[in-house]
Structures are given as structure tokens and as C-alpha cells.
Amino acid sequence: MSATQDTKALTLDEIRALATKALLAHGCDEANAAAIADTVTRAERDGSASHGLFRLPGYIKSMQSGKVNGKAQPVIEQTLPAVISVDGAHGYAPHTLAESLPVLAQAASQTGIAVMRLYNSFHFAALWPEVEYLADQNLVGIACTCFKPSVAPAGTSTAFFGTNPLAFAFPRPGSTPVVFDMATSRLAKGDVMIAARDGHDLPDGTGLGPDGQPTNDPNEVLKGVLLPFGGYKGSAISLMVELLSSALTGDQFSYEAAKQDNNDGGPARGGELIIALSPDLIVGDGWRDHSSDFFKEMEKLEGLRLPGARRHRNRGDEGTRDVNAALITTITDLANTPSV
Ligand code: NDP
Numbered sequence: 589m590s591a592t593q594d595t596k597a598l599t600l601d602e603i604r605a606l607a608t609k610a611l612l613a614h615g616c617d618e619a620n621a622a623a624i625a626d627t628v629t630r631a632e633r634d635g636s637a638s639h640g641l642f643r644l645p646g647y648i649k650s651m652q653s654g655k656v657n658g659k660a661q662p663v664i665e666q667t668l669p670a671v672i673s674v675d676g677a678h679g680y681a682p683h684t685l686a687e688s689l690p691v692l693a694q695a696a697s698q699t700g701i702a703v704m705r706l707y708n709s710f711h712f713a714a715l716w717p718e719v720e721y722l723a724d725q726n727l728v729g730i731a732c733t734c735f736k737p738s739v740a741p742a743g744t745s746t747a748f749f750g751t752n753p754l755a756f757a758f759p760r761p762g763s764t765p766v767v768f769d770m771a772t773s774r775l776a777k778g779d780v781m782i783a784a785r786d787g788h789d790l791p792d793g794t795g796l797g798p799d800g801q802p803t804n805d806p807n808e809v810l811k812g813v814l815l816p817f818g819g820y821k822g823s824a825i826s827l828m829v830e831l832l833s834s835a836l837t838g839d840q841f842s843y844e845a846a847k848q849d850n851n852d853g854g855p856a857r858g859g860e861l862i863i864a865l866s867p868d869l870i871v872g873d874g875w876r877d878h879s880s881d882f883f884k885e886m887e888k889l890e891g892l893r894l895p896g897a898r899r900h901r902n903r904g905d906e907g908t909r910d911v912n913a914a915l916i917t918t919i920t921d922l923a924n925t926p927s928v
Pocket of ligand 1: 639711712713714715716733734735751752753754755767768769770771772774775776777779893894895896897898899900
């Protein structure tokens, strides 16, 4: 395979404007378009191409098919002092999260720990925005969601788990938080799709072809299954994500989503569970110095790279971002041919 990618430089404002125009042209109201465009722009800003403009055609397909309501307004209920229940009203997650995360943060800041279950929602993005939001309020954040089956549990060759991301953020007053946000598959499916598009081989252990044999060819893995990271250990974490984001939200497990989804190219309906913890209330003032000493000690280690560091470094660059040129043409065409 040879690299075929052809890119064009766009400013972050151009990325946001293009995404907003395309979303408004195909069924979003202003609030939902602004929230999705913000999510997409922040992904491009941080160098996460698989959750940037790359997702826009999928967002639009699911509005065109009638699966997702681009004008959804979430219904937020605080059912207990530490439990927030959010009906996403069959809309995309970004607007729902923008409305509901402040309620979760407020609850955790009063009770020490609070959990938010999001259901009837469609998540097609990364999870770091929600946990970083919490860390910015001096809270620890944990979030997870599942998807349609594309990952074979350890020992099997049948897709049953989603790529089931798990994200964690820990605040570091005076510095960027420590954040990890990772698929529990060896690679996120978006990265496999991008490798197929750009003609790149996959790392060993990414997946199996339709014959159940390991392969480095992204096209074969897309016809076959992905594998969890780290063998049975990653598989156990993926299992946990299924249970937390489905059994505990009341929304679909990945295998249920597969039966119900219309496969229009956008996301399946699913739940997301977000937990917020307040170190100030749980352990008291000392946590700042204690964890700061931990990071100082850890950062002495040669070769260390903290999770989130790449994202935060990219964020400091206010220049243009290189975006796949064919993708820009596709989205520009969508923006110029409204379907509503
Ligand atoms: P990566 O493997 O690229 O990165 C996972 C985490 O590890 C990141 O926090 C990253 O930090 C960190 N990291 C990467 N390399 C290193 C390193 N060498 N040393 C230390 N830390 C490192 O992400 P994935 O491909 O697993 O996931 C990509 C995205 O896909 C996630 O944002 C996830 O939420 C999303 N996703 C969403 C789904 C959905 O249904 N909505 C489904 C599956 C995935 P940094 O950011 O700084 O690189």
C-alpha cells in the first residue's frame, strides 16, 4: 500500500464554519450545530483526525435517515442528590453534554461524588471533552460509552463488544489535567478506516480478517473483527464499559444496538455513564500538593510521556490544520446542497 492522502490547510475558524454550515443544511438547529461543530473543531485542533471533520458525513447521514433528531433538546433530571438522569431525546451527545455537564459538576461539588447517566443519545465523538470539562472544575472525571459490536472478546473471533472507549481526567491546578481517552480495542475503528483510506498497514494485533486470522490489512479487518488491547485484560475493561454504559444507563448494549441500528453510516443509539469526584470534598486540601509531588517525581523518569500531553501540546498551535482534501470537497458539497 502506498500513501495517497492529499491534504488542504484550514484554519480552526474555517473548520468550525464549514462544519456548522453543513450541519445546519441537513437538520440541526443552531444549538446542536454549534455543539457538534465545536466538538469537531476541538478534535482537529488537538490533532485527533478520526473525530474531526471525518465524522461530519456520518452525523449528516443519521439525520437524513431520520434516526437522529438534529434539533433535540435534552431532558435533565436530578433524581437523587448524586444521580443525574439525562434523556438525550434522540439527539447527538455534544449539545446534551453542554447542557448537562454543569449539573453533574454542581452535584459532585456538593456531594463529593455524582454520576450522570445519559440515554436516548447518539455518541459519535471522543470522550475527553466531558472529562476535561470536569477536571477544569477541579473534579476527577471518568466517562465511558459503548457502540455496535466490532471487537471480539479475548479468546473469540466474533464481534461482540464495541470499541468501548474509557476516559479519565485528573485535575492539576496550575497545569493541564492528566487525561487519557482510549478505545479498549487495539485501535479505534476510525483509525482503521483512515488507514484503509490512506493505504497504511495496521500494527500487529489490531484485528482478524473474515477468515479469523490475524492481518495488518485495514480492509480485511473492516470485514473481520478488531481485537481488544492487551488480550484478556483489555477485554475485561471492555466488558466493564459495556456494563457501566448500558446496564447502568438503561440504554442498549453493543449487541442490542446492532439489532436495532439502521446502519446508515452514523452512530448507533447508546448510553454514556459519567462519574465526577471532588477531591476537595473527598480528601481535603492536601490532595493538590500530594498529587503535584507525585507528578514531579514521575516526570523525572526518562522517556515518560503523560497521556494528554500530545493533545495539549497540539492545542497550543493556533495555526492551520491539514485536512484530507477529498473530505473537504465532500463536506463543502453537503454544505452547499441543503436537504432541509
Ligand atoms: P490513542 O491510542 O491514540 O490514545 C489513547 C490515550 O493514550 C490518549 O489519552 C493518548 O494521549 C494516550 N497516549 C497515546 N500514546 C501515548 C504514549 N506514547 N504515551 C503515553 N500516553 C499515550 O486513542 P484511541 O485510538 O484508543 O482512541 C481514540 C479516540 O476514539 C478516543 O478519543 C475515544 O474516545 C474515541 N472513541 C469513541 C467511540 C465512541 O463510540 N464515541 C468509540 C471508540 C473510540 P494523547 O491524547 O495526548 O495522545
